[in-house]
Amino acid sequence: xxxxxxxxxxxxxxxxxxxxxxxxxxxxxxxxxxxxxxxxxxxxxxxxxxxxxxxxxxxxxxxxxxxxxxxxxxxxxxxxxxxxxxxxxxxxxxxxxxxxxxxxxxxxxxxxxxxxxxxxxxxxxxxxxxxxxxxxxxxxxxxxxxxxxxxxxxxxxxxxxxxxxxxxxxxxxxxxxxxxxxxxxxxxxxxxxxxxxxxxxxxxxxxxxxxxxxxxxxxxxxxxxxxxxxxxxxxxxxxxxxxxxxxxxxxxxxxxxxxxxxxxxxxxxxxxxxxxxxxxxxxxxxxxxxxxxxxxxxxxxxxxxxxxxxxxxxxxxxxxxxxxxxxxxxxxxxxxxxxxxxxxxxxxxxxxxxxxxxxxxxxxxxxxxxxxxxxxxxxxxxxxxxxxxxxxxxxxxxxxxxxxxxxxxxxxxxxxxxxxxxxxxxxxxxxxxxxxxxxxxxxxxxxxxxxxxxxxxxxxxx
Numbered sequence: 001x002x003x004x005x006x007x008x009x010x011x012x013x014x015x016x017x018x019x020x021x022x023x024x025x026x027x028x029x030x031x032x033x034x035x036x037x038x039x040x041x042x043x044x045x046x047x048x049x050x051x052x053x054x055x056x057x058x059x060x061x062x063x064x065x066x067x068x069x070x071x072x073x074x075x076x077x078x079x080x081x082x083x084x085x086x087x088x089x090x091x092x093x094x095x096x097x098x099x100x101x102x103x104x105x106x107x108x109x110x111x112x113x114x115x116x117x118x119x120x121x122x123x124x125x126x127x128x129x130x131x132x133x134x135x136x137x138x139x140x141x142x143x144x145x146x147x148x149x150x151x152x153x154x155x156x157x158x159x160x161x162x163x164x165x166x167x168x169x170x171x172x173x174x175x176x177x178x179x180x181x182x183x184x185x186x187x188x189x190x191x192x193x194x195x196x197x198x199x200x201x202x203x204x205x206x207x208x209x210x211x212x213x214x215x216x217x218x219x220x221x222x223x224x225x226x227x228x229x230x231x232x233x234x235x236x237x238x239x240x241x242x243x244x245x246x247x248x249x250x251x252x253x254x255x256x257x258x259x260x261x262x263x264x265x266x267x268x269x270x271x272x273x274x275x276x277x278x279x280x281x282x283x284x285x286x287x288x289x290x291x292x293x294x295x296x297x298x299x300x301x302x303x304x305x306x307x308x309x310x311x312x313x314x315x316x317x318x319x320x321x322x323x324x325x326x327x328x329x330x331x332x333x334x335x336x337x338x339x340x341x342x343x344x345x346x347x348x349x350x351x352x353x354x355x356x357x358x359x360x361x362x363x364x365x366x367x368x369x370x371x372x373x374x375x376x377x378x379x380x381x382x383x384x385x386x387x388x389x390x391x392x393x394x395x396x397x398x399x400x401x402x403x404x405x406x407x408x409x410x411x412x413x414x415x416x417x418x419x420x421x422x423x424x425x426x427x428x429x430x431x432x433x434x435x436x437x438x439x440x441x442x443x444x445x446x447x448x449x450x451x452x453x454x455x456x457x458x459x460x461x462x
Contacts, residue, residue, distance in 0.1 A: 004359050004362040005039055005042075005044050005359075007358075007362035008369065008394050009358050009361050009362045009394060010355075010358045010359060010362050012358075012391070012392060012393050012394065012398070013354050013355065013357075013358035014037075014044075014045045014355075014358075015391055015392075015462075016354070016389075016391060016398075016400065016407055016411075017037075017045070017047075017351050017354060017355075017407075018045075018047050019389050019391065019402075019462065020400075020402065020404070020407045021033055021035055021047055021049055021347065021351075022047070022049045023386070023387075023389070023402035023403055024049075024342075024347065024403065025049035025050045026049075026050075027386060027402065027403035028342050028403075029224065029228065029230075030049075030050060030337055030338075030339050030342055031050055031051055031052075031054050031218075031219070031221050031230070031338050031339050032048070032049065032050035032051050032052050032054075032059075032060035032064070032218055032337070032338045032339075033047075033048070033049045033050060033060065033335065033336065033337050033347075034046070034047070034048050034049075034060045034061065034062055034064050034066070034250065034251045034334075034335075034336045035047050035048075035251065035333070035334060035335045035336070035347065035348075035351070036062055036251040036252070036254070036255050036333070036334045037331070037332070037333055037334075037351060037352075037355050038255045038258045038259060038262075038331065038332035038333075038334075039330065039331060039355075039359075040259070040262050040266075040330040041259045041262065041263060042259070043062070043251075043252065043255040043256075043259075046061075046062035046251055046252070046255075047062075048060035048061040048062065048064060052064045052214075052216075052217075052218035052219065052338060053214045053215070053218070053219050054219070055219075056214070058214075058215065060218065060338070062250065062251040062252045062255075063203070063216070063250050063251075063252055064216070064217075064218050064250055064251075064336070065203060065209070065212060065216050065217040065218065065248050065249065065250050066217070066218050066248065066249070066250065066319050066321055066336040066337075066338060067208060067220065067247075067248050067314070067316040067318070067319040067321075068247050068248060068249045068254070068314045068316075068319075068321045068323075068336075069245045069247075069314030069315055069316035069319060069321065070169075070244065070245055070312055070313060070314045070315065071247065071249070071254070071311075071312045071313070071314040071321060071323055072172075072206070072242065072243065072244060072245055072246055072247035072314070073172045073243075073244055073245075073298055073312060074257075074298050074299065074311075074312050074323075075191050075195055075196075075206070075247065076172055076175050076176050076179065076187075076191070076243040076244070076298065077120050077172075077175070077281065077297055077298020077299070078195055078272065078273060078281075078298070079176075079179045079187075079190060079191055079194065079195060080116060080120065080175055080178065080179065080298075081273060081277050081280075081281060081297065081298075082194060082195075082272070082273065083179070083182050083183075084277075085273070085274060085277055088182050089116060089178070089182060090116075091115065091116050091117035091120075091297075092115050092116075092117065093115065093116050094113035094114060094115060094116075095113075095114045095115070095116060095119065095174055095178070096113070096114075098177075098178045098181045098182060099174065099177055099178060099181060101149050101152075102152065102174065103152060103153055104126070104152050104153075104155050104156065104157055105153075105154075105155065105156040105157065106156065106157040106160075107157075109160055110125060110157045110159065110160040110161070111160075112160050112161040112162060113161065114126065114161045115161070115162075116175070116178065117285065117297070118161050118162055118171075119168075119171040119172060119174055119175045120172075120175065120285075120297045120298045121165075121285050121286035121295045121296075121297065122165050122166060122167050122168055122171060122286070122295055123161070123162050123163070123164070123165055123166075123286045123295075124161055124162075124166075124168060124171050125157045125158055125159035125160055125161045125162075125163060125164070125166065126157065126158065126166070126168045126170050126171050126174075127155055127156070127157075127158055127166075127168065127170055128166065128167060128168050128169060128170065129168075129169050129170055130143055130147075130148045130151060130152075130155075130169070130170050130173060130240070130241065131151045131154065131155050132147065132151065134236075134238075134241065135317065137222075137231075137233075137317070138234075140233075140234070140236040140317050142236065142237060142238045142239040142240065142241050143239060143240055143241070144239045144240050145177070145239075145240045147240070148170075148173060148177075148240045148241075155170075164288060164289070165286060165288040165293045165295065169241060169244040169245060170244075171244075172243055172244035173240060173241050173243055173244045175243060175244075176240075176242065176243020176244065177240075177243075179191070179243065187206065187242065187243050188206045188207065188242065191206050192206065194272070195272055198271070198272050199256065199257065199260055199272060200256060201249070201253045201256060201257060202253070203249060203250050203252065203253045204247060204248070204249040204250075204253045204254075204257075205247065205248050205249075206242055206243075206246055206247050207237070207238070207242060207246055207247075207248070208235060208236060208237060208238065208246065208248055209248060210235045210237075213235050217248060218319070218336075218338035219232055219233075219318070219338060220232070220233035220316070220317060220318015220319045220338050220339070220340075221233060221318055221338060221339040221340070222317075222318065222339070222340055222341075223339070223340040223341025224341055230339060232318075233317045233318030236316075236317060245314075245316060250336070251334050251336060254323050254334045255332070255334060257323075258323065258325050258332035258334075259332075260272070261278060261325060261327065262325075262327065262330040262332075264278050265278060265279065265327055266330070280297065281296050281297040281298055281299055282296050282299055282301060282308070282310045282327060283296055283297075283301065284296060284301045285297055296310060298312075299311060299312060300312055300313075304326075304349075304353075306328075307326045307328045307329060308326075308327070308328065309324050309325065309326055309349075309352075310324075310325050310327060311323045311324040311325050311332075313344065313345055315340070317340075318338060318339065318340065319336070319337065319338055319339075319340075320336075320337045320339070320340060320342065320343065320344045321334075321335065321336045321337070321344055322334070322335050322336075322344040322345045322347075322348040323348075324345070324348045324349060324352055326352060326356065329356060329359075331352060331355060331356055331359075332352070333348040333349075333351050333352040333355070334348065335347045335348040335351075346405065350405075350406060350407075354407075354408060357408075367395060369392060369394060369395045370395065370416065372392045372397055373392075374438070374445070374446045375390055375397060375438050375446055375449075376390055376391050376392065376461060376462045377389075377390060377446075377458055377459065377460055377461040377462050378390075378402075378458070378459040378460050378462070379448070379449055379456040379457065379458050379459065380456055380457045380458075380459050381401065381456060385401055385403075386401070386402050386403050387401070387402050387459060388400075388401055388402075388456060389401070389402055389462075390414075390449075391462060393413055396413050396414055396415055396416070396422075396425070397413070397414040397416075397422055398411060398412065398413050398414065399411070399412055399413075399414060399436075400412075412424055412425065412427075413425040414436055415432060417432075417435065420437060420438040420439075420440065420446075421435055421436070421437045421438070422435070422436045422437075422438075423435055423436070424436065434451055434452060435451065436449055436450070436451050437449060437450045437451075439455070446458055
């Protein structure tokens with residue numbers, strides 16, 4: 001698919017993705033968004049919208065750092081699998097084999113040993129969190145190692161191990177403790193030397209770099225309140241929860257992380273992990289009794305059409321992020337937001353689908369397209385909605401309305417039909433519909449368009 005990236009069909013789709021995400025940042029009043037798309041070994045497109053630091057008007061880019069929160073779990077899971085492959089542990093080993101201090105209350109029915117694998121698949125039956133209110137404002141106070149260890153004694157199992165799926169930050173915290181115990185080093189030192197440095201992820205850290213906050217690291221914000229306002233979230237230190245939620249990274253590094261996986265799977269070599277181990281991590285290892293929830297080893301694993309999507313999302317105070325990969329087609333999407341209240345996976349899944357569809361349809365050679373630049377831009381749709389985006393689409397024009405959850409659902413094409421006039425192409429190419437006529441001012445510049453006898457003023461060019 002890589003050689004299709006320059007095809008006009010793909011480039012038109014990337015232009016639409018760019019405009020859509022920019023509109024979403026504005027209409028949802030998000031401080032900032034960074035996003036990227038990967039095809040095999042290349043970050044083929046990236047965009048930044050809004051600000052990493054609104055007060056100082058520092059823009060977001062593909063290099064802006066964000067807290068990636070639970071995407072951290074992927075690095076912890078890779079560390080565990082490295083140790084498994086090195087013969088230092090087995091996935092079936094009980095947690096207590098490496099953490100003799102691990103004690104948690106359970107009933108006789110809950111007496112099944114908790115295995116390392118159950119930590120990675122969230123089927124351990126453990127509570128979701130260590131018993132501290134670290135997700136609560138204003139402090140977001142995370143516990144250290146000793147506090148997690150001490151508080152375990154007063155916590156209780158939710159379910160018998162290997163019975164139900166229950167997402168657990170406590171479980172991946174314990175996985176990080178196992179990495180430290182087996183390696184004889186700190187968790188941060190191990191993942192930095194054995195994973196981050198070999199992969200060249202120079203801007204990925206297993207901690208929150210306070211000294212970069214507000215410059216390279218985006219400032220996090222809360223969800224909006226009833227007045228539409230957001231609160232600035234202060235720096236936080238995840239301490240012992242770092243292996244579950246403590247990493248920071250950017251679009252460029254997560255794109256490299258995705259490219260490494262495609263390289264490994266495609267070449268069958270060993271690089272940090274063996275290809276077979278990565279495939280093992282991507283496969284489903286847990287399905288809940290309702291058959292609706294499935295999980296790999298550390299990775300989410302879900303079916304989408306003819307592909308299995310893997311990856312992970314992240315949600316920390318002030319930051320929402322998502323990394324999703326389609327290993328079969330070697331495609332990946334990254335979306336990072338420095339605010340709560342807007343789900344990034346709605347964007348990442350949508351743009352991944354749009355990219356795949358464009359690559360699948362980039363087959364036939366395209367003749368030179370007319371110059372439609374005069375018509376391209378945003379047209380005012382008030383009072384009914386926001387705006388209509390007009391943009392080139394091969395040898396035609398296309399349009400979609402903003403804001404929208406799905407720009408392809410609103411999408412339609414316009415076929416040239418005389419000077420400054422176009423006809424809407426009906427769904428499934430079933431003929432031509434109404435006329436869209438572009439109106440010029442005395443200087444010859446397009447200032448509006450007329451459809452159904454209504455005039456839409458041109459707001460700005462793309």
